[in-house]
Every structure is written in structure tokens, then in C-alpha cells.
Amino acid sequence: MEKIYERTKLIQADKVxxxxxxxxxxxxxxxxGEALEELGVxxxxxxxxxxxxxxxxxxxxxxxxxxxxxxxxxxVATGMKRSRPDSIYITYxxxxxLASIGLAETMHAANRxxxxxxxxxxxxxxxxxxxxxxxxxxxxxKATTAPKGRDPKEHGYPMHMCEILNQLTAPxxxxxxxCNNPKNLMQTKRAIKKAIxxxxxxxxxxxxxxxxxxxxxxGMSAMDALxxxxxxxxxEFPLGVVRDxxxxx
Amino acid sequence: MARVLMKxxxxxxxxAVRSGLRFFAGYPITPQNEIPEYLARRLxxxxxxxxxxxxxxxxxxxxxxxxxxxxxxxTSSASTGISLKSxxxxxxxxxxxxxxxxxxxxxxxGVGTIQPSQMDYLQATKAxxxxxxxxxxxxxxxxxxxxxxxxxxxxxxxxxxxxxxxLSDGVVGTMMEPVELPPxxxxxxxxxxxxxxxxxxxxxxPFDVPRSWNQPGIWDTLKWEQQNKDNAALYESWVPEVETxxxxxxxxxxxxxxxxxxxxxxxxxxxxxxxxxxxMIRPKTVSPYPYAAYDEINYDTCKAxxxxxxxxxxxxxxxVEKGVKDRCPIETCLRSGGIVIQKREIIAAAKKILG
Ligand SMILES: Cc1ncc(C[n+]2csc(CCOP(=O)(O)OP(=O)(O)O)c2C)c(N)n1
Ligand code: SF4
Numbered sequence: 001m002e003k004i005y006e007r008t009k010l011i012q013a014d015k016v017x018x019x020x021x022x023x024x025x026x027x028x029x030x031x032x033g034e035a036l037e038e039l040g041v042x043x044x045x046x047x048x049x050x051x052x053x054x055x056x057x058x059x060x061x062x063x064x065x066x067x068x069x070x071x072x073x074x075x076v077a078t079g080m081k082r083s084r085p086d087s088i089y090i091t092y093x094x095x096x097x098l099a100s101i102g103l104a105e106t107m108h109a110a111n112r113x114x115x116x117x118x119x120x121x122x123x124x125x126x127x128x129x130x131x132x133x134x135x136x137x138x139x140x141x142k143a144t145t146a147p148k149g150r151d152p153k154e155h156g157y158p159m160h161m162c163e164i165l166n167q168l169t170a171p172x173x174x175x176x177x178x179c180n181n182p183k184n185l186m187q188t189k190r191a192i193k194k195a196i197x198x199x200x201x202x203x204x205x206x207x208x209x210x211x212x213x214x215x216x217x218x219g220m221s222a223m224d225a226l227x228x229x230x231x232x233x234x235x236e237f238p239l240g241v242v243r244d245x246x247x248x249x
Numbered sequence: 250m251a252r253v254l255m256k257x258x259x260x261x262x263x264x265a266v267r268s269g270l271r272f273f274a275g276y277p278i279t280p281q282n283e284i285p286e287y288l289a290r291r292l293x294x295x296x297x298x299x300x301x302x303x304x305x306x307x308x309x310x311x312x313x314x315x316x317x318x319x320x321x322x323x324t325s326s327a328s329t330g331i332s333l334k335s336x337x338x339x340x341x342x343x344x345x346x347x348x349x350x351x352x353x354x355x356x357x358x359g360v361g362t363i364q365p366s367q368m369d370y371l372q373a374t375k376a377x378x379x380x381x382x383x384x385x386x387x388x389x390x391x392x393x394x395x396x397x398x399x400x401x402x403x404x405x406x407x408x409x410x411x412x413x414x415x416l417s418d419g420v421v422g423t424m425m426e427p428v429e430l431p432p433x434x435x436x437x438x439x440x441x442x443x444x445x446x447x448x449x450x451x452x453x454x455p456f457d458v459p460r461s462w463n464q465p466g467i468w469d470t471l472k473w474e475q476q477n478k479d480n481a482a483l484y485e486s487w488v489p490e491v492e493t494x495x496x497x498x499x500x501x502x503x504x505x506x507x508x509x510x511x512x513x514x515x516x517x518x519x520x521x522x523x524x525x526x527x528x529m530i531r532p533k534t535v536s537p538y539p540y541a542a543y544d545e546i547n548y549d550t551c552k553a554x555x556x557x558x559x560x561x562x563x564x565x566x567x568x569v570e571k572g573v574k575d576r577c578p579i580e581t582c583l584r585s586g587g588i589v590i591q592k593r594e595i596i597a598a599a600k601k602i603l604g
Binding site: 043 | 303313314451453455463466467
């Protein structure tokens with residue numbers, strides 16, 4: 001029989017995902033693997049995961065990897081890419097990791113135009129530590145550390161990382177995607193592929209923000225979480241290309 | 250080989266380049282700014298990379314990355330900046346990533362003073378980050394020693410796959426002395442060093458060989474305990490380096506490291522000229538600490554050990570006590586806050602004990 005679909009070689013064949021049902025981390029892992037395979041760079045890729053559920057990938061992927069200290073993935077990638085420009089360095093970070101504790105490292109790597117690919121998984125909450133408020137938590141959304149919901153008077157507003165980085169001159173490519181339906185999923189894959197291609201071509205800093213759900217810490221079923229994502233998250237975080245310097249060339 | 254006149258910090262930077270340093274990241278802080286400034290000029294000349302990090306935290310994590318990629322990498326700072334680096338240092342120790350860092354220490358605690366001090370002793374030797382890892386810590390007394398120790402530090406870091414600290418201070422860092430520089434490692438030598446790290450370096454391996462997996466933590470507690478046991482065995486294997494002077498007949502032994510030891514040596518020379526029998530123990534590695542040197546003291550003649558250091562409360566004293574093991578009294582001669590100890594203060598303290 002003809003084989004028409006195969007699991008990406010990025011994921012170890014004997015591994016069963018430990019992500020919660022409905023979690024999009026595993027989907028994104030698959031998309032990264034497919035993009036790397038299609039670009040023919042899977043075996044020269046190094047994955048730098050942040051700390052959080054995003055870091056669970058280290059147990060599943062076959063490629064070289066390390067876990068960066070919480071928030072420092074872009075700094076680690078800076079040191080790696082400068083030392084080994086021929087290898088491909090991808091950071092994979094959650095919203096607590098990239099936008100809170102690692103805000104400075106993210107902003108400055110972007111501002112230096114480091115030739116790296118950043119995958120930013122924005123699920124609006126701290127997944128691994130059990131549902132604390134994130135910089136991207138929606139106004140009114142409940143978190144274990146904001147039991148009455150995010151109150152702008154006390155907690156400020158959700159941070160829009162693509163738009164914040166868009167204030168800088170150096171970043172090459174910034175796009176916000178989601179994985180909530182097949183169309184958006186295919187677009188996410190195209191964006192990831194582009195962000196890696198940019199690195200291959202030496203273009204500089206590329207970030208793909210992927211708006212996802214965390215059914216477990218949102219306290220919803222996987223299906224309800226998809227609705228919440230569509231109705232609320234995507235209103236706050238509109239999808240689309242925020243910056244693409246290739247269009248200006 | 251010809252000797253050249255160099256400032257301590259610049260000599261350290263040049264020695265690092267000669268030893269194969271090709272990636273440096275750091276954040277400005279007095280009194281070590283000449284290290285990043287020198288390397289910003291020098292590293293591009295040898296095909297290396299210099300990055301001014303946005304903070305000490307970012308800088309040390311860049312070094313974690315470069316070290317993880319198999320490059321000889323270094324960062325430097327002073328006291329309060331070193332505190333911020335402790336995260337990355339602990340991560341390097343955990344993931345077994347070689348790196349070298351320099352502390353040109355100044356007065357503490359807090360932002361303290363910018364003048365020379367030895368107040369980071371316990372942080373440097375006992376707990377440079379969370380998690381109970383150990384490091385080789387070298388403490389130079391002269392610019393030449395700073396050069397030689399820095400040159401060697403990269404070999405130790407690679408051999409152990411562990412961080413190595415050069416614990417300097419604002420005096421050795423800022424004074425100018427004639428030094429003999431070690432030879433520049435050739436491109437072939439550096440290629441061989443990189444090749445030796447290939448199996449574990451984060452460069453993206455083909456899937457038919459084991460992946461490089463440098464993890465600062467894992468879920469498997471038994472595996473992690475085993476790694477801690479292996480690390481403990483590594484730490485045990487290290488041999489301390491020490492200089493001792495005239496211990497056989499000494500009625501007083503001065504214990505001091507780094508710049509205090511250098512000043513103490515001048516004091517001992519003056520005391521000996523006056524007929525006082527004074528000896529010395531000078532740890533060159535403050536970790537591992539040369540406790541065994543204290544067994545060479547003749548406790549029949551020795552009235553006391555005098556700990557001389559630029560720290561109040563005394564910190565090196567913790568190790569002196571562990572070496573002396575109550576075999577004679579221990580006295581102290583201390584300055585702090587960025588004040589450099591004076592020869593005459595040491596002479597006075599010695600005479601007070603010897604009568
Ligand atoms: C320095 C430090 N502070 C705190 C933590 C605890 N911690 C682990 S994961 C995490 C948050 C993860 O949230 P996010 O980045 O949004 O990733 P997710 O789990 O949602 O994928 C925190 C705070 C840590 N590991 N290190
Ligand atoms: S806690 Fe949330 S982010 Fe973490 S695996 Fe579960 S669903 Fe995914």
C-alpha cells in the first residue's frame with residue numbers, strides 16, 4: 001500500500017505525547033518538524049526550549065536540544081548562532097517565558113537582529129506551574145493568581161509581543177498565527193517555514209507568535225477551549241503578518 | 250619571550266584570546282570594563298564574537314549558548330554583577346557546559362563600593378549559584394599569575410565540562426605589570442579542540458548518531474541523582490594549588506590569597522629581616538582549597554595563624570579554621586569596604602602576636 005502520511009522525523013517514533021488532550025504544543029511540534037524536513041535542515045537543527053510546558057518537547061524530539069534558563073532562550077540562541085552560523089537555531093517559548101521573565105532577552109535579541117527563529121506559543125496563561133496569570137492573560141480572564149480575573153487597574157493589559165517588537169527597526173519577520181482550525185494551522189506551518197527559511201538566508205530575527213489554548217488551566221474541555229480561543233483570544237490577538245521585510249526588498 | 254607591560258584586566262583578556270576564547274558577552278561594571286572593551290577590539294581580529302549583553306543575566310546565558318555550541322566562551326563582571334550571573338553559572342554546571350568567568354571583585358554587599366575588595370569569597374568558593382555544584386576557582390596575586398591562570402582555565406573548563414572562575418580583585422585588575430604572554434593557540438589547535446567536543450556540542454547532529462542533549466535539569470530523579478554523584482566524584486578528583494613559605498620554623502603563619510597575599514608577602518619579608526619567624530600559606534586555588542597545607546605547619550613552634558584578608562566579617566577565615574583544626578589559635582587582620590590592606594597593618598598585627 002502506498003504510504004501517504006508519515007509522522008515527522010523530528011519526533012521520536014516510540015514516543016507518546018504527554019501534553020494534555022487538546023493542547024496545541026504537540027501540533028506545533030509536528031509543524032516545526034514538517035517545515036524542517038521540507039527545508040532539508042532537520043539534521044542541522046538545534047532546539048532551544050524555554051521552561052514551561054514548551055520544554056516537554058525535549059523528551060520527544062530527535063534533534064539536538066537544550067533547555068534555556070526560564071526566559072533566556074533568545075540569549076542562549078544568540079551565543080549559539082554567533083558561534084555556529086551554519087547550524088539552525090530555533091527557540092520555542094511560552095508567554096511567561098518570552099514575554100515576562102524573558103522580555104529583555106527577547107527584545108534585545110530582536111533589536112540586534114539576531115539571525116534566529118523564535119516560536120512563541122501564547123496560551124494566555126502559565127501552563128506548567130498551574131494557571132497563574134501571564135502577561136498575555138485577557139482582561140477578565142481568571143488565573144490562580146488573579147482569582148477575580150485580570151483587572152487592568154491592578155494588572156494592566158495583555159501584552160502584544162508582535163506589535164511591541166514591531167517598534168524596533170531590526171526584526172525581519174513577525175507574524176501571529178493560530179492552530180484552532182485547519183486553515184490557520186496551514187498558515188502557521190507556512191509562517192514557521194518562512195521564519196526558518198529567513199534564518200537559512202541570513203535575514204535576521206524572525207518570530208512566529210502562535211495563539212493557542214491551554215484547556216487544562218483554562219478549566220475547559222478541549223472543544224470549549226477552541227471556542228474561547230476563537231471568540232476571545234483572537235479578538236485580543238488578531239492574526240496576520242505584522243512585519244515582513246522581504247516585502248520591502 | 251619578550252615581556253610586555255599590561256594592565257591586569259587587559260592581560261586577562263589577551264590570555265583568554267590566546268587560549269582560544271572566541272565568544273565573549275558581558276555588561277559594563279567597574280572595575281572590569283577593560284575586559285569587554287579590550288575584547289570588543291580584539292575578538293573580531295581573530296574571527297571571534299563579542300556581544301555587549303543587555304544585562305549580566307543575558308550575557309551569561311549567551312555564554313551558556315556559545316559553550317553549548319562547543320566554543321571557548323567567557324564572561325566577566327564584578328561582585329553585584331556576578332550575583333546576576335549565578336543563574337547561568339548554575340545552568341552551565343548542571344548541563345556540564347564549559348565556560349570561564351572572571352570576577353574583578355569590589356566592595357560589597359549590595360552595589361557596595363567600586364574599590365578593591367575580597368568580599369565575594371564564600372559566593373565564589375561555596376555557592377556560586379543554586380544547587381550545590383563546585384568549581385575550580387583560581388585567585389591570582391600578580392598580573393602574570395592572572396595571565397597564566399586564565400590561559401589554563403579554558404583547558405580545565407573543557408576537561409571537566411564545568412565553569413571555572415578567575416577570582417581577581419580591583420588591585421590585580423587595574424595595576425600594570427610586565428608580563429610574559431603565553432603562545433597563541435593555532436587554528437589547527439582550536440579546530441582539534443572543537444572536534445573533541447563534537448559528540449556533545451549543540452550543532453545539529455545527523456539522526457544516525459546520538460543527539461546532543463545538554464540539559465540543565467530532567468524529570469528522572471534517579472538519573473539526576475546519578476549525575477550529582479558523578480559530579481561529586483569529579484569535584485573530589487581536583488588537586489588544589491598552593492604556595493607555602495617557611496612553615497618549618499614559623500612562629501606565625503599568615504594565611505592569605507589574591508592581593509592580600511601579595512601585600513602579606515612584602516610584610517613577611519620585612520618581618521623576617523627583623524628576625525621574626527613568619528611563614529605563609531597562599532592558596533592559588535581557593536576551590537578546591539589546599540587544607541592539607543595546614544598540616545605542614547610545625548604546631549610545636551607556631552603560636553598562631555594570622556588570616557589576612559580584605560573582608561569584614563572575615564570569610565576566608567572559614568577555610569583557615571577548617572585547615573587549622575584547632576591546633577593553634579587563629580587571629581585576623583582585616584580591612585573592608587574597598588580599602589586596600591596596608592603592609593604596616595599586617596606587620597603590626599604580626600608583632601602583636603609574636604610580642
Ligand atoms: C527562574 C524561574 N522562575 C520560575 C520558574 C517556574 N516556572 C516554570 S514554568 C513557568 C511558567 C511557564 O509558563 P509559560 O512560559 O507561559 O509556558 P507554558 O507552560 O504555558 O507553555 C514558571 C514560572 C522557573 N522554572 N525558573
Ligand atoms: S497545561 Fe496547558 S500548556 Fe501545558 S500541556 Fe496541558 S494544555 Fe498544554
